Amino acid sequence: MADQTAGTVRPARGHDTSRTAPAPVRLRHELGAEPGRLSAAILFALVATAATLALPLFVQEVITDLSGSRPPRAHVVMMCAAAVGGAVTQALSGFLLARVGERLACRVRIRIMEYSLRLPLGVVKAQGTGDLAARVTSDALLLRQVVDIATQLPLAALTVAATLAVMVWIDWVLTLVTVGALAVLTVLILLILRRMKDNVSGQQVAIGQIAQRFTANLDALTTIKAYRAEALAAGALAADAERLRAVSLEGARLGAMIPAVLSLGNQFAMIAVILTGGARLAAGDLSIAAFTAFLLYLLQTIPYVSTLATGFGRLQAGLAARDRCNELLLLAPETDPAGAALDPPTPLPDAPSVIFRSVSYTHPGADEAALRGISFSTARTGLTAVVGPSGAGKSTTLSLIDRFIRPSSGSITVLGHDTRHWPLDALRARIAYVDQEFTLLEATARENLQLGRDGRASDAELAAALDAVGLAEDITRLPQGLDTPLGRESDLSGGQRQRMALARALLSDADIVLLDEPTSQLDGLNEQRFRAVVSDLAATRAVIVVAHRLSTVQEARHVIMMSDGAVLDAGDHPTLLRRCVPYRALVASQSVAAR
Numbered sequence: 001m002a003d004q005t006a007g008t009v010r011p012a013r014g015h016d017t018s019r020t021a022p023a024p025v026r027l028r029h030e031l032g033a034e035p036g037r038l039s040a041a042i043l044f045a046l047v048a049t050a051a052t053l054a055l056p057l058f059v060q061e062v063i064t065d066l067s068g069s070r071p072p073r074a075h076v077v078m079m080c081a082a083a084v085g086g087a088v089t090q091a092l093s094g095f096l097l098a099r100v101g102e103r104l105a106c107r108v109r110i111r112i113m114e115y116s117l118r119l120p121l122g123v124v125k126a127q128g129t130g131d132l133a134a135r136v137t138s139d140a141l142l143l144r145q146v147v148d149i150a151t152q153l154p155l156a157a158l159t160v161a162a163t164l165a166v167m168v169w170i171d172w173v174l175t176l177v178t179v180g181a182l183a184v185l186t187v188l189i190l191l192i193l194r195r196m197k198d199n200v201s202g203q204q205v206a207i208g209q210i211a212q213r214f215t216a217n218l219d220a221l222t223t224i225k226a227y228r229a230e231a232l233a234a235g236a237l238a239a240d241a242e243r244l245r246a247v248s249l250e251g252a253r254l255g256a257m258i259p260a261v262l263s264l265g266n267q268f269a270m271i272a273v274i275l276t277g278g279a280r281l282a283a284g285d286l287s288i289a290a291f292t293a294f295l296l297y298l299l300q301t302i303p304y305v306s307t308l309a310t311g312f313g314r315l316q317a318g319l320a321a322r323d324r325c326n327e328l329l330l331l332a333p334e335t336d337p338a339g340a341a342l343d344p345p346t347p348l349p350d351a352p353s354v355i356f357r358s359v360s361y362t363h364p365g366a367d368e369a370a371l372r373g374i375s376f377s378t379a380r381t382g383l384t385a386v387v388g389p390s391g392a393g394k395s396t397t398l399s400l401i402d403r404f405i406r407p408s409s410g411s412i413t414v415l416g417h418d419t420r421h422w423p424l425d426a427l428r429a430r431i432a433y434v435d436q437e438f439t440l441l442e443a444t445a446r447e448n449l450q451l452g453r454d455g456r457a458s459d460a461e462l463a464a465a466l467d468a469v470g471l472a473e474d475i476t477r478l479p480q481g482l483d484t485p486l487g488r489e490s491d492l493s494g495g496q497r498q499r500m501a502l503a504r505a506l507l508s509d510a511d512i513v514l515l516d517e518p519t520s521q522l523d524g525l526n527e528q529r530f531r532a533v534v535s536d537l538a539a540t541r542a543v544i545v546v547a548h549r550l551s552t553v554q555e556a557r558h559v560i561m562m563s564d565g566a567v568l569d570a571g572d573h574p575t576l577l578r579r580c581v582p583y584r585a586l587v588a589s590q591s592v593a594a595r
């Protein structure tokens with residue numbers, strides 16, 4: 001239980017100093033993260049390139065040996081060694097680059113996922129969970145290939161330049177013809193690449209949209225099935241898929257033009273070289289051996305020219321993915337308030353648990369304020385019920401206490417300190433929040449129960465909390481008991497989830513429990529248990545419950561009646577019944593509903 005003694009400083013659980021935006025993804029920095037592996041990969045690639053470059057020279061030597069009736073054994077051995085060495089070093093380089101690439105993607109994924117969890121709730125909602133998920137899947141995948149390209153491109157450029165140098169040495173006239181053909185090719189390919197970059201961005205946006213709608217529909221699957229809306233939902237998804245298909249097809253069309261242009265360019269280069277070479281052979285300006293070597297070099301250059309052309313296209317895709325990742329990493333994080341103390345404040349012993357002073361709040365994009373200058377306070381311990389018609393602003397009020405959102409004006413004090421002076425982690429360590437869905441994480445029952453605690457709970461503590469909410473047997477029956485992962489195969493019923501959430505609050509160190517009561521009816525036994533646990537919690541802590549059930553309201557020491565973003569009245573149940581007409585009407589309607 002939380003320490004409420006004056007002057008006792010309790011360190012905030014996991015007081016977090018990392019509420020700042022992370023560094024954006026910088027490719028140069030990322031590539032430099034593993035200098036050893038990257039250098040080795042480049043070294044192996046250089047050796048492979050050198051071996052490839054040497055091969056035609058050895059062929060030339062073999063032909064010269066044969067035409068001079070000399071045994072070509074030594075040159076044949078060197079030729080084979082160059083071929084095998086080139087293949088082995090190329091494989092090694094590829095493997096090392098893959099390792100560097102996977103690590104880069106992994107680092108970026110971790111950074112994006114961690115950061116997404118630190119964004120304000122409203123920002124995550126506005127971005128869309130599916131769209132955020134697409135950043136760690138498809139964008140990270142595109143980013144991963146940048147490693148290959150970033151090393152392949154300079155190597156390919158180097159190889160083409162070195163090959164051209166050797167070709168000049170063999171025959172400069174033929175080289176001039178080759179360069180002319182390659183120049184035309186380059187211009188055409190650059191024109192295609194320019195259009196490809198925009199297309200890749202469009203594809204990634206479309207992937208984000210489809211992921212967003214798909215996850216939203218899966219989250220709402222019960223409703224979709226209940227209202228037989230499968231066809232409607234599938235129709236919208238199909239439209240997204242069609243949009244993605246259309247933009248991807250445009251990308252494929254552009255992509256398909258590159259090999260076609262390359263092949264055409266190569267054929268023209270080859271024809272021009274053969275015609276010119278033939279003429280020079282006939283004139284005696286070129287030997288057969290040199291011409292053969294030149295042709296081999298020309299054939300060898302083609303894949304590298306092709307790597308250069310397609311590599312630039314893939315690099316554009318990687319850069320677009322980097323930009324999308326950085327868009328997310330540059331979103332403003334959920335920061336501690338500017339005036340927050342470095343050391344978490346110590347709760348004042350006699351202060352009310354929560355005080356609202358003239359608090360107003362307008363949801364982003366909303367025309368009207370959800371809360372209009374509300375003021376109230378809640379006792380240090382005991383049950384406070386917040387009641388009012390739907391849309392009155394009750395949930396918004398709870399969200400403000402936990403600082404999921406910040407007041408547009410006015411101030412909120414928690415345990416004697418303005419929430420602007422609480423570091424977020426320290427504030428939230430003092431508050432247990434139980435939402436209407438009684439959300440469980442995809443983690444074991446034990447981990448779910450221990451959320452919100454400073455230290456581990458002993459098995460005896462866990463058993464006592466589960467016993468209090470009548471869940472001990474249900475958890476024991478799970479395949480691995482407390483260590484059963486919850487959420488997929490072993491999910492709990494709504495009532496069991498509710499009791500798990502209450503057990504979690506019982507086990508937490510929080511001084512204040514915020515409880516958004518579910519509107520669904522509970523069976524008699526569960527309702528009794530619920531009341532017993534809430535009054536157990538309220539004996540030593542402040543429990544502020546958005547109450548929909550009359551039984552909860554009647555138990556409350558203090559009731560706050562809200563309507564249309566304002567506090568109409570506050571007091572105990574009998575007082576409000578006597579003097580607050582809207583409260584009487586609300587109670588009357590709840591009594592009818594409870595019958």
Ligand SMILES: Nc1ncnc2c1ncn2[C@@H]1O[C@H](COP(=O)(O)OP(=O)(O)OP(=O)(O)O)[C@@H](O)[C@H]1O
Nearest residue numbers: 363364366370388389390391392393394395396397
């Ligand atoms: N994210 C949001 N964006 C815009 N307006 C919102 C948002 N959330 C709530 N509102 C509006 O703010 C007002 C208060 O909503 P709130 O959820 O706090 O009411 P409530 O009293 O908890 O209602 P209920 O009992 O139905 O849950 C409502 O008019 C609602 O439409």
